[in-house]
Structure formats: structure tokens, C-alpha cells
Amino acid sequence: MNRILITGASGGLGTALAREYAAPGRTLLLWGRDRDRLESVAATSRAAGAVVAIRSLDLTDVAAAIAAIEADDAAGTIDLAIFAAGLGDIRAPGAHVEDAGQVARLGIVNFVAPAALASAIAARMARRGRGQVVLVGSAAAFHALPFASGYAGSKAGLARFADALRIGARGHGVSVTLVSPGFIDTAAAHATPGPKPFSLSPAQAAARIAAAAAQGRAHVVMRWPFAGLRWFDRLLPRSLRDRLLRALTPPGH
Template identity: 65%
Template structure:
């Protein structure tokens, strides 16, 4: 799906660093951008820059833990004008709090809703509608954390793993109907949210670079995009290691408390 052929694009998480970069990369005359985010002030700032580039922009402030509202909002947007590409970027990257042995149950529930349930439900709505139109693209932004059993981020890793499996299954179910589904599993991205987490961030990429890679993967219809390349190696390494060695390594990588 060529970028120039897209005329209505939904981007969730558009008030965050990565979502904002994606919005600006797609902004051009003749295109409608549907920008969703949690922070109204940042969302309006991104919208202003996109309008300056010639795009028509509609913004929506929404809490993705309200699944019914998220589904209704997707249906409303698509009824107003058929969405040709959906980039479901919104997510939360909370890890275990300092001093805790296990993450708080409410935190795990929130991670599951925002990182998996909401994007999966919205993707299902859009995939059904796009399949009826026999065209469209969906991009689910996950994380390389989906490949690893991170003891300090069980909710985060688990929610991203669920999104990865869902996305691949959805891809197979709608492929013959002209709908393309891409799952993106990036490593560390230099955003304000990411900088708030403890621990090292090896092979970190800038949001502009990450946005360009995601847009390229969407355009090519890539099944699963993993970047930067060391995370593809780490995924293979995790699979090949004996389980006892892998467990020791993952425990050793757990960030020390500040």
C-alpha cells in the first residue's frame, strides 16, 4: 500500500514521541489524519504541525482502558470516512515498582488492557470492515519484550506477546480479503516514556528513525518488523539457549533498585 494512495489514517498514541513522529511523517495535502492520544495539549500541538503540512486533522482524547468506548470510537471514525491505514501505537511500558517482588495486580490489568485488549479489539473491528471493502492496512506496534520472559516486567512482556500472536493470527485470517496486517517489535526508542524506566537501553533508536522504519514496513506489507537488528539476534538467542541458562541470564539482566 503506497503512502501516496492513503487518504484516511488512524494513529493512536499520537501524543507520545513515536506516534507524533508517525503523524508528521504521514501529514500531507489531501490526507485526513485521525490522531488519538491521552494528553490533549500535546495532541493539539501535533495536530497543528500536521495541519501546517496540509493534512486535515481530527483529534480524539481517549482512555484505552475503556474498551467499549474505544470500539465505539473506531466505528464512529470509520463511519465518518473509511480508514485506509490504522497505526495502533498507543501503549504503556510500566515495569515492576522498586521494592516489589511482583507487579501490582491493577498494573498488570492496565497493561493488558492498553497493550493488548484495546488494540486487538480495535484491529478486529477495522479488519472486518476493511475485509468487506477488500482493502486496508493495520499496523500493531508491540515490543521486542514480547520475545523474552522478563521477571521485572511480566505484565508488559506478556501483553506484548499476546499482541504479537494476535496480530499474526489476524494477518492470516484477512490476507485473502485484501487486508494487510503488520506487527512491529521495536527495541528501545528514545522517548520521554522510555527514559522514565530504570535500567540500560542498549541499541536505542530515535523516534524519527523508528517512525521511518514502521512506515516502510507498512508500505511493504511486512508480516513482522523487528528493529534494530540486534533484537532479531537476541530473539534467536533466547530460543536456542537451554532453559536454565536463559533463566539465569534474564535474572541477571533485572535492573537493580535505585
């Protein structure tokens, strides 16, 4: 894998992924919204020996993002595409439900954009018979969080899409990996209230994502307690599950 695309590279996890993959002989295509942060990440990656190109763009413009990934792949074959960009948010304090605009933004950035981009690059990879796609979801996808319905719902959609894309693309030499992390210790995570048990550092999460991609794994949940909670959620009677999920709502939300 010589040419690697990383979206969300100006965020905490994306920065760590760039550092994980930066090495001589590799080209990194780093996408993000914060150009200054991208420049900083690019400089660090170049110091590690990688060739780097950056794009500052907003994934809410899905058509422009699709055109960009097709242009980047036409300029040089993308061997590995990691879609790590995402937004996290919860219901506003005192609100009965989440704001409609917030739900729309989360749906576009967390599901529509990465799914469309993964489809675009997987189609090109399939035509040449090789390639890897990694979609970063969330352990929240497996739980009906009443205070974060937009976030959980968008990640749930991405999880189902990733599984379907994996099955469809497997016969054409394209592997698809879904990563479902729990909490990652980033600035974005700090902005959300509530405890963050079993949190991973961005570097730890990046190393685990790289390992899962190298192994061609279909799905990895990080850390293991979140995998257990996934099955626990499925086995609980609905009435008990609902009460437990309501009890997790941060005070005031």
C-alpha cells in the same frame, strides 16, 4: 492511503508517526490521552498540508474506543490504522512480583484494546476488500522478563494476535503488520531505569514503521540485534536463559 488513524498520537512515537504521514491530500485521525499535546501535533500536521481530526480518549474504556473507531470509519473510510498507543512499566523496587493493578492496566492498553480495535477495523476493511493494519508491539514480547512480566506478557499476546489476524484477513484484501521495536528514545522510555542499547529516535522508528507498512511486511523487528536476541533466547537451554534474564533485572527491582 488517504485516511490514516494513529493511536497514541500524543506520545513520542505517535507524534513522530503523525509527522511522517502528514502531507497534502491526507487526512490524519489522531487519538491520544493528552488533548493539549494532540492539539500541538494537529497544528504541526496541518502546517504540513494534512487534514486533521483529533480524539482525546482513554483506551482502558475499550467499548468506547470500539464505538469511536467505528464512527470514524463510518464518517470516512480508514485506509491505514496504526495502533501505536501503549504503556510500559516494571516491577516496583523491593517488590517480589508486579502489582496486580499494574498488570491489569498493561494488559488492557497493550493487548486487549489494540486487539479489539484492530478486529473492529479489520472487519470493516474486509467487507470492502482493502485496508492496512499496523500493530506496534515490542521486542520484549519474545523474552520472559522477570521484572516486566506484565509488559512482556501483554506484548507477547499482541504479537500472537497480530500473526493470527494477518493470516485470517489476508484473503480479504487486508494486510496486517506487526512492528517489534527495541528501545525508542521517548520520555516514557526515560522513566524506566536501565540501559537502552541500540535506541532509535522516534523519527527513525516512525520512518521504519512507515516503510514496513508500505511494503506490506508481516513482521519487522527494530533494530537487528533484537532480532538476533529473539533467536538466541529460543536456542538457549532454559536454565541458562533463566539465569541471564534474572541478571538483567535493574538493581533494587
